[in-house]
Amino acid sequence: MGISGEERRRLIVTAIGELGGQVRLTDLAERLSIPAVTVRRDVAALADAGRVTRSHGYVSLERSPSDRLAGLNGTAAGLTVGLLVPSVGSYFDEVIAGVRSAATAAGARLVLGIAPYGAGDDRTQVEQLLESGAQGLLLAPGLLPGLDPADCAWLDSLPVPAVLVERRSPTPDGPGSQLDTVGSDHRDGVFRALRHFAGLGHRDVVLAARSDSWTAEEVRAGYVEGMRLLDMEPLPVLDTLGPGGGTSSDPVGLARGIAEAVADGARAVLVHNDQDAIQLPPLLRALGLGVPDDVALIAYDDVFAALAAPPLTAVAPPKRAVGEAAFALLLRRLTSGLDLPAHRTSLLPTLRVRTSCGG
Incomplete structure:
Protein backbone atom coordinates (compact mmCIF):
# COMPACT_ATOMS: atom_id res chain seq x y z
CA MET A 1 0.00 0.00 0.00
CA ARG A 63 14.06 28.96 9.20
CA SER A 64 12.41 31.16 11.81
CA PRO A 65 13.31 34.86 12.02
CA SER A 66 15.35 34.13 15.15
CA ASP A 67 17.32 31.40 13.33
CA ARG A 68 18.03 33.71 10.41
CA LEU A 69 19.19 36.47 12.75
CA ALA A 70 21.48 34.17 14.71
CA GLY A 71 24.07 34.34 11.96
CA LEU A 72 24.16 38.14 11.89
CA ASN A 73 26.03 38.73 15.14
CA GLY A 74 28.97 40.31 13.40
CA THR A 75 26.73 42.81 11.62
CA ALA A 76 24.17 43.53 14.36
CA ALA A 77 26.50 43.57 17.35
CA GLY A 78 26.49 47.02 18.92
CA LEU A 79 23.22 48.13 17.30
CA THR A 80 20.58 49.66 19.59
CA VAL A 81 16.91 49.31 18.69
CA GLY A 82 14.07 51.19 20.39
CA LEU A 83 10.65 49.57 20.87
CA LEU A 84 7.55 51.64 21.67
CA VAL A 85 4.41 49.84 22.91
CA PRO A 86 1.16 51.10 24.47
CA SER A 87 1.14 48.66 27.39
CA VAL A 88 2.76 45.69 29.09
CA GLY A 89 1.08 42.88 30.97
CA SER A 90 -1.18 41.61 28.18
CA TYR A 91 -1.23 41.53 24.35
CA PHE A 92 2.08 43.27 23.72
CA ASP A 93 4.04 41.06 26.13
CA GLU A 94 4.37 38.39 23.43
CA VAL A 95 5.29 41.00 20.81
CA ILE A 96 8.02 42.26 23.14
CA ALA A 97 9.20 38.69 23.73
CA GLY A 98 9.49 38.14 19.98
CA VAL A 99 11.50 41.31 19.48
CA ARG A 100 13.67 40.57 22.49
CA SER A 101 14.56 37.04 21.41
CA ALA A 102 15.38 38.22 17.89
CA ALA A 103 17.49 41.09 19.19
CA THR A 104 19.39 38.76 21.52
CA ALA A 105 20.05 36.31 18.69
CA ALA A 106 21.39 39.14 16.54
CA GLY A 107 23.54 40.64 19.28
CA ALA A 108 21.60 43.91 19.36
CA ARG A 109 20.56 45.98 22.38
CA LEU A 110 16.83 46.60 22.92
CA VAL A 111 15.42 49.67 24.70
CA LEU A 112 11.73 49.77 25.66
CA GLY A 113 9.38 52.75 25.83
CA ILE A 114 5.71 52.71 26.94
CA ALA A 115 3.13 55.25 25.78
CA PRO A 116 -0.29 54.26 27.21
CA TYR A 117 -3.43 54.51 25.10
CA GLY A 118 -4.78 58.05 25.14
CA ALA A 119 -1.79 59.54 26.96
CA GLY A 120 -0.61 61.43 23.87
CA ASP A 121 3.07 61.04 24.74
CA ASP A 122 4.18 58.82 21.84
CA ARG A 123 6.54 61.45 20.51
CA THR A 124 8.05 62.13 23.95
CA GLN A 125 8.74 58.44 24.46
CA VAL A 126 10.28 58.13 20.99
CA GLU A 127 12.55 61.11 21.66
CA GLN A 128 13.73 59.36 24.81
CA LEU A 129 14.46 56.19 22.83
CA LEU A 130 16.50 58.22 20.35
CA GLU A 131 18.39 59.92 23.16
CA SER A 132 19.22 56.48 24.55
CA GLY A 133 21.06 55.75 21.29
CA ALA A 134 18.40 53.91 19.25
CA GLN A 135 19.59 53.53 15.65
CA GLY A 136 16.27 52.05 14.55
CA LEU A 137 12.72 52.07 15.91
CA LEU A 138 9.86 49.59 16.23
CA LEU A 139 6.72 51.61 16.91
CA ALA A 140 3.15 50.88 18.03
CA PRO A 141 1.84 54.44 18.39
CA GLY A 142 -1.76 55.54 18.96
CA LEU A 143 -2.89 55.62 15.34
CA LEU A 144 -6.68 55.64 15.06
CA PRO A 145 -9.13 56.78 12.38
CA GLY A 146 -10.13 60.38 13.01
CA LEU A 147 -6.79 61.28 14.56
CA ASP A 148 -5.57 64.78 13.75
CA PRO A 149 -2.69 64.19 11.27
CA ALA A 150 -0.72 66.94 12.97
CA ASP A 151 -0.52 64.81 16.13
CA CYS A 152 1.45 62.12 14.28
CA ALA A 153 3.29 64.21 11.70
CA TRP A 154 6.52 63.39 13.53
CA LEU A 155 6.37 59.89 12.05
CA ASP A 156 7.39 61.36 8.68
CA SER A 157 10.50 63.09 10.03
CA LEU A 158 12.16 60.35 12.08
CA PRO A 159 15.97 60.52 11.84
CA VAL A 160 16.38 56.71 11.84
CA PRO A 161 14.69 53.76 10.07
CA ALA A 162 11.39 52.71 11.67
CA VAL A 163 8.85 49.91 11.38
CA LEU A 164 5.24 50.21 12.54
CA VAL A 165 4.26 47.16 14.62
CA GLU A 166 0.59 46.10 14.74
CA ARG A 167 -0.21 49.51 13.29
CA ARG A 168 -0.82 51.18 9.93
CA SER A 169 -1.49 54.74 8.88
CA PRO A 170 -5.28 55.36 8.97
CA THR A 171 -5.14 56.83 5.44
CA PRO A 172 -2.98 56.01 2.38
CA ASP A 173 -1.31 59.42 2.54
CA GLY A 174 -1.45 59.93 6.32
CA PRO A 175 1.41 60.14 8.83
CA GLY A 176 3.66 57.10 8.64
CA SER A 177 2.11 55.87 5.39
CA GLN A 178 5.57 55.38 3.84
CA LEU A 179 6.96 53.38 6.75
CA ASP A 180 7.33 49.60 6.81
CA THR A 181 4.57 47.80 8.70
CA VAL A 182 4.43 44.33 10.26
CA GLY A 183 1.26 43.17 11.96
CA SER A 184 -1.50 40.62 12.37
CA ASP A 185 -4.30 40.48 9.83
CA HIS A 186 -7.07 41.03 12.37
CA ARG A 187 -9.79 41.12 9.73
CA ASP A 188 -8.79 37.62 8.69
CA GLY A 189 -8.84 36.58 12.35
CA VAL A 190 -12.38 37.85 12.78
CA PHE A 191 -13.46 36.05 9.62
CA ARG A 192 -12.10 32.77 10.99
CA ALA A 193 -14.19 33.20 14.14
CA LEU A 194 -17.35 34.05 12.20
CA ARG A 195 -16.83 31.12 9.85
CA HIS A 196 -16.52 28.81 12.87
CA PHE A 197 -19.77 30.14 14.28
CA ALA A 198 -21.46 29.69 10.90
CA GLY A 199 -20.21 26.10 10.75
CA LEU A 200 -21.94 25.47 14.09
CA GLY A 201 -25.19 26.82 12.65
CA HIS A 202 -25.11 30.34 14.12
CA ARG A 203 -26.39 33.03 11.75
CA ASP A 204 -26.93 35.85 14.26
CA VAL A 205 -23.53 36.69 15.71
CA VAL A 206 -22.97 39.65 18.03
CA LEU A 207 -19.66 41.49 18.27
CA ALA A 208 -18.66 42.96 21.64
CA ALA A 209 -15.56 45.12 21.19
CA ARG A 210 -13.57 48.02 22.53
CA SER A 211 -13.32 51.25 20.56
CA ASP A 212 -10.04 52.72 21.79
CA SER A 213 -7.26 50.89 19.94
CA TRP A 214 -6.05 50.07 16.45
CA THR A 215 -6.81 46.38 16.93
CA ALA A 216 -10.34 47.19 18.09
CA GLU A 217 -10.98 49.24 14.96
CA GLU A 218 -9.69 46.41 12.75
CA VAL A 219 -11.84 43.87 14.62
CA ARG A 220 -14.92 46.04 14.11
CA ALA A 221 -14.20 46.51 10.40
CA GLY A 222 -13.48 42.78 10.03
CA TYR A 223 -16.83 41.93 11.63
CA VAL A 224 -18.79 43.95 9.08
CA GLU A 225 -16.78 42.55 6.17
CA GLY A 226 -16.88 38.96 7.45
CA MET A 227 -20.61 38.90 8.14
CA ARG A 228 -21.34 40.10 4.62
CA LEU A 229 -18.91 37.63 3.06
CA LEU A 230 -20.76 34.85 4.90
CA ASP A 231 -24.10 36.27 3.78
CA MET A 232 -25.08 37.10 7.36
CA GLU A 233 -26.49 40.39 8.58
CA PRO A 234 -24.22 42.44 10.89
CA LEU A 235 -25.84 43.28 14.22
CA PRO A 236 -25.26 46.41 16.34
CA VAL A 237 -21.88 46.23 18.06
CA LEU A 238 -21.83 46.11 21.86
CA ASP A 239 -19.16 48.53 23.10
CA THR A 240 -17.34 46.86 26.00
CA LEU A 241 -16.44 50.31 27.36
CA GLY A 242 -20.11 51.04 27.96
CA PRO A 243 -22.15 54.09 26.89
CA GLY A 244 -19.98 56.49 28.88
CA GLY A 245 -16.77 55.56 27.04
CA GLY A 246 -13.58 55.95 29.05
CA THR A 247 -10.84 53.34 29.31
CA SER A 248 -12.38 50.79 31.70
CA SER A 249 -14.71 48.07 30.48
CA ASP A 250 -18.22 47.53 31.87
CA PRO A 251 -18.56 43.73 32.18
CA VAL A 252 -21.91 43.82 34.00
CA GLY A 253 -23.41 46.12 31.37
CA LEU A 254 -21.91 43.94 28.63
CA ALA A 255 -23.48 40.79 30.10
CA ARG A 256 -26.85 42.54 30.16
CA GLY A 257 -26.41 43.63 26.55
CA ILE A 258 -25.64 40.06 25.54
CA ALA A 259 -28.70 38.80 27.42
CA GLU A 260 -30.85 41.27 25.50
CA ALA A 261 -29.31 40.09 22.20
CA VAL A 262 -30.05 36.48 23.17
CA ALA A 263 -33.64 37.43 23.87
CA ASP A 264 -33.76 38.77 20.30
CA GLY A 265 -32.47 35.49 18.87
CA ALA A 266 -28.66 35.72 18.90
CA ARG A 267 -26.79 32.72 20.29
CA ALA A 268 -23.15 33.55 19.48
CA VAL A 269 -20.84 36.36 20.64
CA LEU A 270 -17.33 37.34 19.56
CA VAL A 271 -15.64 39.36 22.32
CA HIS A 272 -12.62 41.61 21.96
CA ASN A 273 -10.66 41.05 24.17
CA ASP A 274 -9.77 38.17 26.54
CA GLN A 275 -10.01 40.29 29.67
CA ASP A 276 -13.61 41.19 28.91
CA ALA A 277 -14.55 37.73 27.60
CA ILE A 278 -13.18 35.85 30.60
CA GLN A 279 -15.49 37.76 32.98
CA LEU A 280 -18.66 36.92 31.07
CA PRO A 281 -19.53 33.25 31.88
CA PRO A 282 -20.32 33.84 35.61
CA LEU A 283 -22.10 37.11 34.85
CA LEU A 284 -24.21 35.44 32.16
CA ARG A 285 -24.93 32.51 34.48
CA ALA A 286 -26.33 34.99 37.01
CA LEU A 287 -28.69 36.11 34.24
CA GLY A 288 -29.81 32.52 33.57
CA LEU A 289 -27.57 31.92 30.52
CA GLY A 290 -25.00 29.13 30.32
CA VAL A 291 -21.85 29.02 28.17
CA PRO A 292 -21.90 27.25 25.75
CA ASP A 293 -25.40 25.80 26.17
CA ASP A 294 -27.24 29.12 25.74
CA VAL A 295 -24.47 31.38 24.39
CA ALA A 296 -21.44 30.38 22.31
CA LEU A 297 -18.40 32.60 23.03
CA ILE A 298 -15.20 33.28 21.11
CA ALA A 299 -12.57 35.62 22.54
CA TYR A 300 -10.16 37.71 20.51
CA ASP A 301 -6.45 37.92 21.48
CA ASP A 302 -5.90 34.54 23.22
CA VAL A 303 -3.71 35.86 26.01
CA PHE A 304 -5.70 34.37 28.92
CA ALA A 305 -8.60 32.64 27.11
CA ALA A 306 -7.43 29.09 27.87
CA LEU A 307 -7.60 29.84 31.61
CA ALA A 308 -11.31 30.73 31.60
CA ALA A 309 -14.04 28.46 32.98
CA PRO A 310 -15.06 27.09 30.56
CA PRO A 311 -11.90 27.48 28.42
CA LEU A 312 -12.64 29.97 25.65
CA THR A 313 -12.29 29.32 21.97
CA ALA A 314 -10.14 32.22 20.82
CA VAL A 315 -8.60 33.96 17.83
CA ALA A 316 -4.84 34.03 18.39
CA PRO A 317 -2.92 36.71 16.47
CA PRO A 318 0.72 35.60 15.91
CA LYS A 319 2.03 38.13 18.42
CA ARG A 320 5.50 36.72 19.02
CA ALA A 321 6.05 36.11 15.30
CA VAL A 322 5.04 39.73 14.62
CA GLY A 323 7.78 40.92 16.97
CA GLU A 324 10.37 38.65 15.37
CA ALA A 325 9.41 39.63 11.82
CA ALA A 326 9.37 43.36 12.64
CA PHE A 327 12.87 43.16 14.12
CA ALA A 328 14.13 41.14 11.13
CA LEU A 329 12.81 43.76 8.71
CA LEU A 330 14.28 46.65 10.68
CA LEU A 331 17.63 44.89 10.93
CA ARG A 332 17.63 44.35 7.18
CA ARG A 333 17.15 48.08 6.69
CA LEU A 334 19.94 48.86 9.13
CA THR A 335 22.51 46.40 7.79
CA SER A 336 21.85 45.62 4.13
CA GLY A 337 22.71 48.99 2.64
CA LEU A 338 19.97 48.41 0.05
CA ASP A 339 17.33 50.89 -1.05
CA LEU A 340 14.36 48.72 -0.15
CA PRO A 341 10.74 49.48 -1.05
CA ALA A 342 8.30 49.95 1.82
CA HIS A 343 7.03 46.61 3.13
CA ARG A 344 3.47 45.76 4.22
CA THR A 345 3.68 42.45 6.06
CA SER A 346 0.52 40.80 7.43
CA LEU A 347 0.66 37.56 9.43
CA LEU A 348 -2.47 35.43 9.71
CA PRO A 349 -4.05 34.61 13.11
CA THR A 350 -5.20 31.13 14.05
CA LEU A 351 -8.42 29.95 15.72
CA ARG A 352 -7.88 27.82 18.82
CA VAL A 353 -11.02 25.79 19.46
CA ARG A 354 -11.86 25.04 23.09
CA THR A 355 -15.06 24.46 25.07
CA SER A 356 -16.93 27.76 24.95
CA CYS A 357 -18.57 27.25 21.54
CA GLY A 358 -20.02 23.80 22.10
CA GLY A 359 -20.10 21.55 19.06
Whole structure:
Protein backbone atom coordinates (compact mmCIF):
# COMPACT_ATOMS: atom_id res chain seq x y z
CA MET A 1 0.00 0.00 0.00
CA GLY A 2 1.39 3.43 -0.96
CA ILE A 3 2.13 6.02 1.68
CA SER A 4 -0.05 9.11 2.03
CA GLY A 5 0.91 12.55 0.78
CA GLU A 6 1.22 13.77 4.36
CA GLU A 7 3.64 10.96 5.22
CA ARG A 8 5.68 11.61 2.04
CA ARG A 9 6.02 15.28 2.94
CA ARG A 10 7.08 14.38 6.48
CA LEU A 11 9.78 12.09 5.05
CA ILE A 12 10.91 14.87 2.71
CA VAL A 13 11.32 17.38 5.54
CA THR A 14 13.21 14.81 7.63
CA ALA A 15 15.51 13.93 4.74
CA ILE A 16 16.33 17.59 4.03
CA GLY A 17 17.37 18.03 7.64
CA GLU A 18 19.51 14.86 7.58
CA LEU A 19 21.23 15.98 4.36
CA GLY A 20 22.40 19.27 5.83
CA GLY A 21 19.40 21.53 5.35
CA GLN A 22 19.79 22.07 1.58
CA VAL A 23 19.57 19.39 -1.11
CA ARG A 24 18.99 18.96 -4.83
CA LEU A 25 15.50 17.78 -5.74
CA THR A 26 16.93 14.95 -7.84
CA ASP A 27 19.07 13.72 -4.93
CA LEU A 28 16.05 13.89 -2.65
CA ALA A 29 13.97 11.80 -5.04
CA GLU A 30 16.73 9.20 -5.32
CA ARG A 31 17.23 9.00 -1.55
CA LEU A 32 13.54 8.44 -0.88
CA SER A 33 12.89 6.26 -3.96
CA ILE A 34 10.02 8.55 -4.93
CA PRO A 35 9.43 9.73 -8.51
CA ALA A 36 10.95 13.16 -9.13
CA VAL A 37 7.63 14.57 -10.34
CA THR A 38 5.99 13.52 -7.04
CA VAL A 39 8.81 15.06 -5.02
CA ARG A 40 8.49 18.34 -6.94
CA ARG A 41 4.74 18.40 -6.28
CA ASP A 42 5.19 17.70 -2.56
CA VAL A 43 7.99 20.27 -2.25
CA ALA A 44 5.72 22.85 -3.90
CA ALA A 45 3.03 22.10 -1.29
CA LEU A 46 5.59 22.38 1.53
CA ALA A 47 6.83 25.69 0.13
CA ASP A 48 3.28 27.04 -0.03
CA ALA A 49 2.89 26.08 3.63
CA GLY A 50 6.09 27.96 4.52
CA ARG A 51 7.99 24.84 5.63
CA VAL A 52 10.67 24.79 2.92
CA THR A 53 12.27 27.17 0.43
CA ARG A 54 12.89 26.30 -3.25
CA SER A 55 15.64 27.81 -5.40
CA HIS A 56 16.94 26.66 -8.82
CA GLY A 57 16.55 22.93 -8.34
CA TYR A 58 17.42 22.98 -4.63
CA VAL A 59 15.22 22.84 -1.57
CA SER A 60 16.09 23.91 1.99
CA LEU A 61 14.29 24.07 5.31
CA GLU A 62 12.56 27.36 6.11
CA ARG A 63 14.06 28.96 9.20
CA SER A 64 12.41 31.16 11.81
CA PRO A 65 13.31 34.86 12.02
CA SER A 66 15.35 34.13 15.15
CA ASP A 67 17.32 31.40 13.33
CA ARG A 68 18.03 33.71 10.41
CA LEU A 69 19.19 36.47 12.75
CA ALA A 70 21.48 34.17 14.71
CA GLY A 71 24.07 34.34 11.96
CA LEU A 72 24.16 38.14 11.89
CA ASN A 73 26.03 38.73 15.14
CA GLY A 74 28.97 40.31 13.40
CA THR A 75 26.73 42.81 11.62
CA ALA A 76 24.17 43.53 14.36
CA ALA A 77 26.50 43.57 17.35
CA GLY A 78 26.49 47.02 18.92
CA LEU A 79 23.22 48.13 17.30
CA THR A 80 20.58 49.66 19.59
CA VAL A 81 16.91 49.31 18.69
CA GLY A 82 14.07 51.19 20.39
CA LEU A 83 10.65 49.57 20.87
CA LEU A 84 7.55 51.64 21.67
CA VAL A 85 4.41 49.84 22.91
CA PRO A 86 1.16 51.10 24.47
CA SER A 87 1.14 48.66 27.39
CA VAL A 88 2.76 45.69 29.09
CA GLY A 89 1.08 42.88 30.97
CA SER A 90 -1.18 41.61 28.18
CA TYR A 91 -1.23 41.53 24.35
CA PHE A 92 2.08 43.27 23.72
CA ASP A 93 4.04 41.06 26.13
CA GLU A 94 4.37 38.39 23.43
CA VAL A 95 5.29 41.00 20.81
CA ILE A 96 8.02 42.26 23.14
CA ALA A 97 9.20 38.69 23.73
CA GLY A 98 9.49 38.14 19.98
CA VAL A 99 11.50 41.31 19.48
CA ARG A 100 13.67 40.57 22.49
CA SER A 101 14.56 37.04 21.41
CA ALA A 102 15.38 38.22 17.89
CA ALA A 103 17.49 41.09 19.19
CA THR A 104 19.39 38.76 21.52
CA ALA A 105 20.05 36.31 18.69
CA ALA A 106 21.39 39.14 16.54
CA GLY A 107 23.54 40.64 19.28
CA ALA A 108 21.60 43.91 19.36
CA ARG A 109 20.56 45.98 22.38
CA LEU A 110 16.83 46.60 22.92
CA VAL A 111 15.42 49.67 24.70
CA LEU A 112 11.73 49.77 25.66
CA GLY A 113 9.38 52.75 25.83
CA ILE A 114 5.71 52.71 26.94
CA ALA A 115 3.13 55.25 25.78
CA PRO A 116 -0.29 54.26 27.21
CA TYR A 117 -3.43 54.51 25.10
CA GLY A 118 -4.78 58.05 25.14
CA ALA A 119 -1.79 59.54 26.96
CA GLY A 120 -0.61 61.43 23.87
CA ASP A 121 3.07 61.04 24.74
CA ASP A 122 4.18 58.82 21.84
CA ARG A 123 6.54 61.45 20.51
CA THR A 124 8.05 62.13 23.95
CA GLN A 125 8.74 58.44 24.46
CA VAL A 126 10.28 58.13 20.99
CA GLU A 127 12.55 61.11 21.66
CA GLN A 128 13.73 59.36 24.81
CA LEU A 129 14.46 56.19 22.83
CA LEU A 130 16.50 58.22 20.35
CA GLU A 131 18.39 59.92 23.16
CA SER A 132 19.22 56.48 24.55
CA GLY A 133 21.06 55.75 21.29
CA ALA A 134 18.40 53.91 19.25
CA GLN A 135 19.59 53.53 15.65
CA GLY A 136 16.27 52.05 14.55
CA LEU A 137 12.72 52.07 15.91
CA LEU A 138 9.86 49.59 16.23
CA LEU A 139 6.72 51.61 16.91
CA ALA A 140 3.15 50.88 18.03
CA PRO A 141 1.84 54.44 18.39
CA GLY A 142 -1.76 55.54 18.96
CA LEU A 143 -2.89 55.62 15.34
CA LEU A 144 -6.68 55.64 15.06
CA PRO A 145 -9.13 56.78 12.38
CA GLY A 146 -10.13 60.38 13.01
CA LEU A 147 -6.79 61.28 14.56
CA ASP A 148 -5.57 64.78 13.75
CA PRO A 149 -2.69 64.19 11.27
CA ALA A 150 -0.72 66.94 12.97
CA ASP A 151 -0.52 64.81 16.13
CA CYS A 152 1.45 62.12 14.28
CA ALA A 153 3.29 64.21 11.70
CA TRP A 154 6.52 63.39 13.53
CA LEU A 155 6.37 59.89 12.05
CA ASP A 156 7.39 61.36 8.68
CA SER A 157 10.50 63.09 10.03
CA LEU A 158 12.16 60.35 12.08
CA PRO A 159 15.97 60.52 11.84
CA VAL A 160 16.38 56.71 11.84
CA PRO A 161 14.69 53.76 10.07
CA ALA A 162 11.39 52.71 11.67
CA VAL A 163 8.85 49.91 11.38
CA LEU A 164 5.24 50.21 12.54
CA VAL A 165 4.26 47.16 14.62
CA GLU A 166 0.59 46.10 14.74
CA ARG A 167 -0.21 49.51 13.29
CA ARG A 168 -0.82 51.18 9.93
CA SER A 169 -1.49 54.74 8.88
CA PRO A 170 -5.28 55.36 8.97
CA THR A 171 -5.14 56.83 5.44
CA PRO A 172 -2.98 56.01 2.38
CA ASP A 173 -1.31 59.42 2.54
CA GLY A 174 -1.45 59.93 6.32
CA PRO A 175 1.41 60.14 8.83
CA GLY A 176 3.66 57.10 8.64
CA SER A 177 2.11 55.87 5.39
CA GLN A 178 5.57 55.38 3.84
CA LEU A 179 6.96 53.38 6.75
CA ASP A 180 7.33 49.60 6.81
CA THR A 181 4.57 47.80 8.70
CA VAL A 182 4.43 44.33 10.26
CA GLY A 183 1.26 43.17 11.96
CA SER A 184 -1.50 40.62 12.37
CA ASP A 185 -4.30 40.48 9.83
CA HIS A 186 -7.07 41.03 12.37
CA ARG A 187 -9.79 41.12 9.73
CA ASP A 188 -8.79 37.62 8.69
CA GLY A 189 -8.84 36.58 12.35
CA VAL A 190 -12.38 37.85 12.78
CA PHE A 191 -13.46 36.05 9.62
CA ARG A 192 -12.10 32.77 10.99
CA ALA A 193 -14.19 33.20 14.14
CA LEU A 194 -17.35 34.05 12.20
CA ARG A 195 -16.83 31.12 9.85
CA HIS A 196 -16.52 28.81 12.87
CA PHE A 197 -19.77 30.14 14.28
CA ALA A 198 -21.46 29.69 10.90
CA GLY A 199 -20.21 26.10 10.75
CA LEU A 200 -21.94 25.47 14.09
CA GLY A 201 -25.19 26.82 12.65
CA HIS A 202 -25.11 30.34 14.12
CA ARG A 203 -26.39 33.03 11.75
CA ASP A 204 -26.93 35.85 14.26
CA VAL A 205 -23.53 36.69 15.71
CA VAL A 206 -22.97 39.65 18.03
CA LEU A 207 -19.66 41.49 18.27
CA ALA A 208 -18.66 42.96 21.64
CA ALA A 209 -15.56 45.12 21.19
CA ARG A 210 -13.57 48.02 22.53
CA SER A 211 -13.32 51.25 20.56
CA ASP A 212 -10.04 52.72 21.79
CA SER A 213 -7.26 50.89 19.94
CA TRP A 214 -6.05 50.07 16.45
CA THR A 215 -6.81 46.38 16.93
CA ALA A 216 -10.34 47.19 18.09
CA GLU A 217 -10.98 49.24 14.96
CA GLU A 218 -9.69 46.41 12.75
CA VAL A 219 -11.84 43.87 14.62
CA ARG A 220 -14.92 46.04 14.11
CA ALA A 221 -14.20 46.51 10.40
CA GLY A 222 -13.48 42.78 10.03
CA TYR A 223 -16.83 41.93 11.63
CA VAL A 224 -18.79 43.95 9.08
CA GLU A 225 -16.78 42.55 6.17
CA GLY A 226 -16.88 38.96 7.45
CA MET A 227 -20.61 38.90 8.14
CA ARG A 228 -21.34 40.10 4.62
CA LEU A 229 -18.91 37.63 3.06
CA LEU A 230 -20.76 34.85 4.90
CA ASP A 231 -24.10 36.27 3.78
CA MET A 232 -25.08 37.10 7.36
CA GLU A 233 -26.49 40.39 8.58
CA PRO A 234 -24.22 42.44 10.89
CA LEU A 235 -25.84 43.28 14.22
CA PRO A 236 -25.26 46.41 16.34
CA VAL A 237 -21.88 46.23 18.06
CA LEU A 238 -21.83 46.11 21.86
CA ASP A 239 -19.16 48.53 23.10
CA THR A 240 -17.34 46.86 26.00
CA LEU A 241 -16.44 50.31 27.36
CA GLY A 242 -20.11 51.04 27.96
CA PRO A 243 -22.15 54.09 26.89
CA GLY A 244 -19.98 56.49 28.88
CA GLY A 245 -16.77 55.56 27.04
CA GLY A 246 -13.58 55.95 29.05
CA THR A 247 -10.84 53.34 29.31
CA SER A 248 -12.38 50.79 31.70
CA SER A 249 -14.71 48.07 30.48
CA ASP A 250 -18.22 47.53 31.87
CA PRO A 251 -18.56 43.73 32.18
CA VAL A 252 -21.91 43.82 34.00
CA GLY A 253 -23.41 46.12 31.37
CA LEU A 254 -21.91 43.94 28.63
CA ALA A 255 -23.48 40.79 30.10
CA ARG A 256 -26.85 42.54 30.16
CA GLY A 257 -26.41 43.63 26.55
CA ILE A 258 -25.64 40.06 25.54
CA ALA A 259 -28.70 38.80 27.42
CA GLU A 260 -30.85 41.27 25.50
CA ALA A 261 -29.31 40.09 22.20
CA VAL A 262 -30.05 36.48 23.17
CA ALA A 263 -33.64 37.43 23.87
CA ASP A 264 -33.76 38.77 20.30
CA GLY A 265 -32.47 35.49 18.87
CA ALA A 266 -28.66 35.72 18.90
CA ARG A 267 -26.79 32.72 20.29
CA ALA A 268 -23.15 33.55 19.48
CA VAL A 269 -20.84 36.36 20.64
CA LEU A 270 -17.33 37.34 19.56
CA VAL A 271 -15.64 39.36 22.32
CA HIS A 272 -12.62 41.61 21.96
CA ASN A 273 -10.66 41.05 24.17
CA ASP A 274 -9.77 38.17 26.54
CA GLN A 275 -10.01 40.29 29.67
CA ASP A 276 -13.61 41.19 28.91
CA ALA A 277 -14.55 37.73 27.60
CA ILE A 278 -13.18 35.85 30.60
CA GLN A 279 -15.49 37.76 32.98
CA LEU A 280 -18.66 36.92 31.07
CA PRO A 281 -19.53 33.25 31.88
CA PRO A 282 -20.32 33.84 35.61
CA LEU A 283 -22.10 37.11 34.85
CA LEU A 284 -24.21 35.44 32.16
CA ARG A 285 -24.93 32.51 34.48
CA ALA A 286 -26.33 34.99 37.01
CA LEU A 287 -28.69 36.11 34.24
CA GLY A 288 -29.81 32.52 33.57
CA LEU A 289 -27.57 31.92 30.52
CA GLY A 290 -25.00 29.13 30.32
CA VAL A 291 -21.85 29.02 28.17
CA PRO A 292 -21.90 27.25 25.75
CA ASP A 293 -25.40 25.80 26.17
CA ASP A 294 -27.24 29.12 25.74
CA VAL A 295 -24.47 31.38 24.39
CA ALA A 296 -21.44 30.38 22.31
CA LEU A 297 -18.40 32.60 23.03
CA ILE A 298 -15.20 33.28 21.11
CA ALA A 299 -12.57 35.62 22.54
CA TYR A 300 -10.16 37.71 20.51
CA ASP A 301 -6.45 37.92 21.48
CA ASP A 302 -5.90 34.54 23.22
CA VAL A 303 -3.71 35.86 26.01
CA PHE A 304 -5.70 34.37 28.92
CA ALA A 305 -8.60 32.64 27.11
CA ALA A 306 -7.43 29.09 27.87
CA LEU A 307 -7.60 29.84 31.61
CA ALA A 308 -11.31 30.73 31.60
CA ALA A 309 -14.04 28.46 32.98
CA PRO A 310 -15.06 27.09 30.56
CA PRO A 311 -11.90 27.48 28.42
CA LEU A 312 -12.64 29.97 25.65
CA THR A 313 -12.29 29.32 21.97
CA ALA A 314 -10.14 32.22 20.82
CA VAL A 315 -8.60 33.96 17.83
CA ALA A 316 -4.84 34.03 18.39
CA PRO A 317 -2.92 36.71 16.47
CA PRO A 318 0.72 35.60 15.91
CA LYS A 319 2.03 38.13 18.42
CA ARG A 320 5.50 36.72 19.02
CA ALA A 321 6.05 36.11 15.30
CA VAL A 322 5.04 39.73 14.62
CA GLY A 323 7.78 40.92 16.97
CA GLU A 324 10.37 38.65 15.37
CA ALA A 325 9.41 39.63 11.82
CA ALA A 326 9.37 43.36 12.64
CA PHE A 327 12.87 43.16 14.12
CA ALA A 328 14.13 41.14 11.13
CA LEU A 329 12.81 43.76 8.71
CA LEU A 330 14.28 46.65 10.68
CA LEU A 331 17.63 44.89 10.93
CA ARG A 332 17.63 44.35 7.18
CA ARG A 333 17.15 48.08 6.69
CA LEU A 334 19.94 48.86 9.13
CA THR A 335 22.51 46.40 7.79
CA SER A 336 21.85 45.62 4.13
CA GLY A 337 22.71 48.99 2.64
CA LEU A 338 19.97 48.41 0.05
CA ASP A 339 17.33 50.89 -1.05
CA LEU A 340 14.36 48.72 -0.15
CA PRO A 341 10.74 49.48 -1.05
CA ALA A 342 8.30 49.95 1.82
CA HIS A 343 7.03 46.61 3.13
CA ARG A 344 3.47 45.76 4.22
CA THR A 345 3.68 42.45 6.06
CA SER A 346 0.52 40.80 7.43
CA LEU A 347 0.66 37.56 9.43
CA LEU A 348 -2.47 35.43 9.71
CA PRO A 349 -4.05 34.61 13.11
CA THR A 350 -5.20 31.13 14.05
CA LEU A 351 -8.42 29.95 15.72
CA ARG A 352 -7.88 27.82 18.82
CA VAL A 353 -11.02 25.79 19.46
CA ARG A 354 -11.86 25.04 23.09
CA THR A 355 -15.06 24.46 25.07
CA SER A 356 -16.93 27.76 24.95
CA CYS A 357 -18.57 27.25 21.54
CA GLY A 358 -20.02 23.80 22.10
CA GLY A 359 -20.10 21.55 19.06
